[in-house]
Amino acid sequence: MPTDALVLFGAMGDLAHKKIFPALYHMVRHGHLDVPVIGIARAARTDEHLKERVRDSIQQQGARSIKKPWPSF
Numbered sequence: 001m002p003t004d005a006l007v008l009f010g011a012m013g014d015l016a017h018k019k020i021f022p023a024l025y026h027m028v029r030h031g032h033l034d035v036p037v038i039g040i041a042r043a044a045r046t047d048e049h050l051k052e053r054v055r056d057s058i059q060q061q062g063a064r065s066i067k068k069p070w071p072s073f
Contacts, residue, residue, distance in 0.1 A: 005037070005038055012039075012041035018061070021054045022058050025054075
């Protein structure tokens with residue numbers, strides 16, 4: 001189990017949506033990121049809402065379909 005984690009402050013913001021989520025997804029797909037990612041936001045949202053936003057972000061930024069390892073991401 002990793003002892004490190006990547007903490008993303010502002011997980012519901014535009015920068016995360018437009019740039020950070022797609023970059024993290026591609027890093028995971030290529031095996032360059034193997035630590036947990038923790039998203040922090042001021043907006044009171046559910047985990048499911050955040051997952052939907054991440055999925056939207058990745059698809060809007062060029063991933064035609066979300067492939068493995070989506071469940072771990």
